[in-house]
Amino acid sequence: MKVKTLEIDGKLVTGGPEETIFQAAWNNGIRIPRLCHIGGLSDIGACRLCLVEVEGQNRLLASCLTPVEEGMKVRTNTESLRRYRKLLIELLFAERNHVCAVCVANGACELQDLAMSLGVTHIRVPSQLPHLPVDISHDRFGVDHNRCVLCSRCLRVCDEVEGAHTWDIAGRGRKSMMVCDLGEPWGVSQSCTGCGKCVQVCPTGALFLKGKTVGEMRKDRSFLNFIVTAREKHIWIR
Ligand code: SF4
Ligand code: SF4
Known part of the structure; x- marks a missing residue:
């Protein structure tokens, strides 16, 4: 099981290979807004509130459905996201x-x-x-x-x-x-x-x-x- 290292809002964090950006953020005290996600149930990305910016991507990604990747740089709380x-x-x-x-x-x-x-x-x-x-x-x-x-x-x-x-x-x-x-x-x-x-x-x-x-x-x-x-x-x- 290879742990991934990534940056979320300038903070260096780690996440398991099965983890999503949302989970990695949550485990590291970074709260991303959401309505449809609830721990213990499958994620469907319906509410779109957990969209985040990922460096190198030309679109916003639903953090509850996007797996963590090595070296990823994620922003969860920019002015445009708010x-x-x-x-x-x-x-x-x-x-x-x-x-x-x-x-x-x-x-x-x-x-x-x-x-x-x-x-x-x-x-x-x-x-x-x-x-x-x-x-x-x-x-x-x-x-x-x-x-x-x-x-x-x-x-x-x-x-x-x-x-x-x-x-x-x-x-x-x-x-x-x-x-x-x-x-x-x-x-x-x-x-x-x-x-x-x-x-x-x-x-x-x-x-x-x-x-x-x-x-x-x-x-x-x-x-x-x-x-x-x-x-x-x-x-x-x-
Ligand atoms: S779909 Fe509607 S009724 Fe069901 S949990 Fe969500 S808000 Fe409540
Ligand atoms: S069986 Fe389903 S619909 Fe009925 S109370 Fe339980 S969760 Fe709600």
Whole structure:
């Protein structure tokens, strides 16, 4: 196993041959913004927030999908990357109805945190204000499509960790929507085990626990590390 040495934001770091730029950065205390990545699930490069500049490349690369290479020089936080990420966040806000003041995830939302850290105070593109459904047919959970950023964390955790594959994405482009099974209400899903993993990994208020107040809507993702470590290393960490 040959370790690679590279430079990230001027800092000399090392990464294993299987590691991505995102992982190498994370392991060395460099935080790259992201919405779709979550440790323990496969990476798909959907949100594009983790794009970085790599010397010698004429395009930006998704750090969650790009393996480290010997001698690489990576920049993760330049002025143009910050501008680009800010616009991406604005587009996400414009695409659906993210009204934080009346959202159950207010104060515990990764999209809101990113907007604040990137200085998004308003959006410069017209808001689409779509009329999207809220499905509260499940006994314990609800899905508000108005808050969904299509990160597919729910789909991946349900498929890769729970093994149920209840969620999927239907439609294309701005008409894309998360669907349960073949588009049935969540409450009548035959495949859902009711484990709640999808709710815990959702970065916004799109998936929520019914009956919880805003102050109680804190998501616990520690189960992911526990299950993945147990599966891959056969170590029970709790
Ligand atoms: S509750 Fe569990 S089984 Fe049901 S959709 Fe969510 S992750 Fe899948
Ligand atoms: S429901 Fe939540 S986890 Fe699923 S795609 Fe939408 S934002 Fe992501």
